[in-house]
Amino acid sequence: xxxxxxxxxxxxxxxxxxxxxxxxxxxxxxxxxxxxxxxxxxxxxxxxxxxxxxxxxxxxxxxxxxxxxxxxxxxxxxxxxxxxxxxxxxxxxxxxxxxxxxxxxxxxxxxxxxxxxxxxxxxxxxxxxxxxxxxxxxxxxxxxxxxxxxxxxxxxxxxxxxxxxxxxxxxxxxxxxxxxxxxxxxxxxxxxxxxxxxxxxxxxxxxxxxxxxxxxxxxxxxxxxxxxxxxxxxxxxxxxxxxxxxxxxxxxxxxxxxxxxxxxxxxxxxxxxxxxxxxxxxxxxxxxxxxxxxxxxxxxxxxxxxxxxxxxxxxxxxxx
Amino acid sequence: xxxxxxxxxxxxxxxxxxxxxxxxxxxxxxxxxxxxxxxxxxxxxxxxxxxxxxxxxxxxxxxxxxxxxxxxxxxxxxxxxxxxxxxxxxxxxxxxxxxxxxxxxxxxxxxxxxxxxxxxxxxxxxxxxxxxxxxxxxxxxxxxxxxxxxxxxxxxxxxxxxxxxxxxxxxxxxxxxxxxxxxxxxxxxxxxxxxxxxxxxxxxxxxxxxxxxxxxxxxxxxxxxxxxxxxxxxxxxxxxxxxxxxxxxxxxxxxxxxxxxxxxxxxxxxxxxxxxxxxxxxxxxxxxxxxxxxxxxxxxxxxxxxxxxxxxxxxxxxxxxxxxxxxxxxxxxxxxxxxxxxxxxxxxxxxxxxxxxxxxxxxxxxxxxxxxxxxxxxxxxxxxxxxxxxxxxxxxxxxxxxxxxxxxxxxxxxxxxxxxxxxxxxxxxxxxxxxxxxxxxxxxxxxxxxxxxxxxxxxxxxxxxxxxxxxxxxxxxxxxxxxxxxxxxxxxxxxxxxxxxxxxxxxxxxxxxxxxxxxxxxxxxxxxxxxxxxxxxxxxxxxxxxxxxxxxxxxxxxxxxxxxxxxxxxxxxxxxxxxxxxxxxx
Numbered sequence: 001x002x003x004x005x006x007x008x009x010x011x012x013x014x015x016x017x018x019x020x021x022x023x024x025x026x027x028x029x030x031x032x033x034x035x036x037x038x039x040x041x042x043x044x045x046x047x048x049x050x051x052x053x054x055x056x057x058x059x060x061x062x063x064x065x066x067x068x069x070x071x072x073x074x075x076x077x078x079x080x081x082x083x084x085x086x087x088x089x090x091x092x093x094x095x096x097x098x099x100x101x102x103x104x105x106x107x108x109x110x111x112x113x114x115x116x117x118x119x120x121x122x123x124x125x126x127x128x129x130x131x132x133x134x135x136x137x138x139x140x141x142x143x144x145x146x147x148x149x150x151x152x153x154x155x156x157x158x159x160x161x162x163x164x165x166x167x168x169x170x171x172x173x174x175x176x177x178x179x180x181x182x183x184x185x186x187x188x189x190x191x192x193x194x195x196x197x198x199x200x201x202x203x204x205x206x207x208x209x210x211x212x213x214x215x216x217x218x219x220x221x222x223x224x225x226x227x228x229x230x231x232x233x234x235x236x237x238x239x240x241x242x243x244x245x246x247x248x249x250x251x252x253x254x255x256x257x258x259x260x261x262x263x264x265x266x267x268x269x270x271x272x273x274x275x276x277x278x279x280x281x282x283x284x285x286x287x288x289x290x291x292x293x294x295x296x297x298x299x300x301x302x303x304x305x306x307x308x309x310x311x312x313x314x315x316x317x318x319x320x
Numbered sequence: 321x322x323x324x325x326x327x328x329x330x331x332x333x334x335x336x337x338x339x340x341x342x343x344x345x346x347x348x349x350x351x352x353x354x355x356x357x358x359x360x361x362x363x364x365x366x367x368x369x370x371x372x373x374x375x376x377x378x379x380x381x382x383x384x385x386x387x388x389x390x391x392x393x394x395x396x397x398x399x400x401x402x403x404x405x406x407x408x409x410x411x412x413x414x415x416x417x418x419x420x421x422x423x424x425x426x427x428x429x430x431x432x433x434x435x436x437x438x439x440x441x442x443x444x445x446x447x448x449x450x451x452x453x454x455x456x457x458x459x460x461x462x463x464x465x466x467x468x469x470x471x472x473x474x475x476x477x478x479x480x481x482x483x484x485x486x487x488x489x490x491x492x493x494x495x496x497x498x499x500x501x502x503x504x505x506x507x508x509x510x511x512x513x514x515x516x517x518x519x520x521x522x523x524x525x526x527x528x529x530x531x532x533x534x535x536x537x538x539x540x541x542x543x544x545x546x547x548x549x550x551x552x553x554x555x556x557x558x559x560x561x562x563x564x565x566x567x568x569x570x571x572x573x574x575x576x577x578x579x580x581x582x583x584x585x586x587x588x589x590x591x592x593x594x595x596x597x598x599x600x601x602x603x604x605x606x607x608x609x610x611x612x613x614x615x616x617x618x619x620x621x622x623x624x625x626x627x628x629x630x631x632x633x634x635x636x637x638x639x640x641x642x643x644x645x646x647x648x649x650x651x652x653x654x655x656x657x658x659x660x661x662x663x664x665x666x667x668x669x670x671x672x673x674x675x676x677x678x679x680x681x682x683x684x685x686x687x688x689x690x691x692x693x694x695x696x697x698x699x700x701x702x703x704x705x706x707x708x709x710x711x712x713x714x715x716x717x718x719x720x721x722x723x724x725x726x727x728x729x730x731x732x733x734x735x736x737x738x739x740x741x742x743x744x745x746x747x748x749x750x751x752x753x754x755x756x757x758x759x760x761x762x763x764x765x766x767x768x769x770x771x772x773x774x775x776x777x778x779x780x781x782x783x784x785x786x787x788x789x790x791x792x793x794x795x796x797x798x799x800x801x802x803x804x805x806x807x808x809x810x811x812x813x814x815x816x817x818x819x820x821x822x823x824x825x826x827x828x829x830x831x832x833x834x835x836x837x838x839x840x841x842x843x844x845x846x847x848x849x850x851x852x853x854x855x856x857x858x859x860x861x862x863x864x865x866x867x868x869x870x871x872x873x874x875x876x877x878x879x880x881x882x883x884x885x886x887x888x889x890x891x892x893x894x895x896x897x898x899x900x901x902x903x904x905x906x
Contacts, residue, residue, distance in 0.1 A: 079568070304524070
């Protein structure tokens, strides 16, 4: 590592930034799009946690949600379709001093980037991932996504989607080394903020699926849940989140769920009728890949020189 | 180590090829000389075979010099399976009738006299025989055995030395010939590695810290070695879940300030194309090593081909200018990575390094590199960006812009694969789109201005100029040298930079009556009935030279999966000099 030593010095002065200092441009998402709520929650998180804008990177792929970095006044990397996770992993491996977020959609993460998603869970690098899941391709104008429910009519499934939807939570919870899985809904901002904050604070691969409305292509998709608050299942626990009284009043269906219980988390995630909101699983003890890979020794010229000379020695034939 | 040496691995494509089969031969070709040796040469003077079937494959591909000596394991003659014994006797008779000098040697029996597991020690016995036949010092071989098996217990070393000595003694007692290849004493330390190890050492020396890869033949051995040693200089090898992820990972690391490398071969290179385009668009430095193999598709994974030049130059959709380099010796494999990293970071460009399966597995001694601090990347810039500076502040003349790296105060912006303006903002405006493409392209011209014209091997003017690139340099120069010795006015020029092409090439070409390339990729045969000037597909470099310089560049190429031999080049050139178009091979 060529950075770490000076980092300690730079950290001495703590800076605080106002909310506006994390904002950039006017988001070009549709009115009523769930992305606005996610952006608001994340900007609030940055302010409250005192994230330094120059030390924070938002990486995204392609899709409506992946425009997210453009609206943050931090460093951003708006990449290519499906590859946000490996890009973010590279950033994290090269620069463990940076805070890395990923914004990805249901097409980006669960379809074209699905291989990376599975392996990113297993690498468990310290990255916070927001899956903006609106169950439809928005930017390309209404094609079925892997998370679209069976029967959904779209431009590519005019007679209804053929297959059962892929469930991002159960998939993530099924992968070795899973360390943090949570779910939020864009229309419950208070819990969205708390969940985003818990995800950020977890050291490891924090995966947050955010159930998100798309007013343009699927305006009625979440109506059954919006109109019946009992179909939202609040997850509460001393080791997880404890919903405040107002939230509990609005969403009376609440259960105690210990986030260290992986089997129970999978059961809860499998229920198609309810939207569980809260932390499904958290295990702070899973090692992070970058910690396993990166040495702690400062990478000086002499260090590199010594290593190279030692290797050349192995292959050198000296004059007799 | 004053002898010139070049080794070529014979690698079967399968992990467990059937024993005693023509295709299953594995081994090593060693060319040794009193002077420097730059390629694997044409035909063998001496060959050692553990069975007669593997010889058939060598024979079929014209690897054996007519009348050469064959040292053959003789146990098959009395094999209990009559079919095997018969096949053996038949082959020996055939070889003898063809004029080869076949010497049957009871290798296994002799080995059994000194070792319990005779079959595993035969190679040491043969090494002993060869030391005797080539009048090499046995003491050096003993030292080498101690070095290689040093980590195992002393009994292993002792047994191998016994086998070595047994082979030496057997040859002394039974063989009536010797070779003597006088060596000039080396005055400077030499490094002996293959091209893939040289690439990996180059990565160590370049100051890069991260290599992201996915296993693929023939590139992987570079990553094997790197995985073993990279941590010793604080580096990381990331084995990604696929080729695309490996490229994206490297791009992420480069974006964050540490120029990274991804190593692959043909199919993997195809998979990385979209990500390479992203690095071009975002102006993220990146080194991509492609150890070429036979293609298309899975092609010939362990075999030699120079088939990826046009993909490297034109690959990725849209206008995606990138730098393409090709090392042409083992030593070059080492230095080209250092140069590639430097260019990548100076110009914020993708630099593709095209090696191939021949360089990857061949060994040739080269002077031990003298480490220079200047090889290493500077520390990541974390200073505040000057007020008012934009993330893509393209210089009007060169297209260069200072890159903003995460961590730099005032540098916050979003890098995007979308067309963007100087601020890095998404650009839908036609002028802004063209502006970005303009400056990204201009960087190649800026780099080209810094390159020297390639040197000419031979006289600066003549009847025929041969142009090559990559691993064929040694074979081409040997062929040209031989023809020049016969009085032909032929010279050659070898290109290390394929994009941009350095200046001065046209002027060099114009001093020759004719110009042709020699390459290891496909070109249509002019003699085919349907092929004429209107549809002939030229070899890759010939196509590039024709397009750029409007010079009538001809080509000769072969795609036989083997390193191109100097004899084949010589025959092709002689035919052109005599005014014949054909003469593809003998």
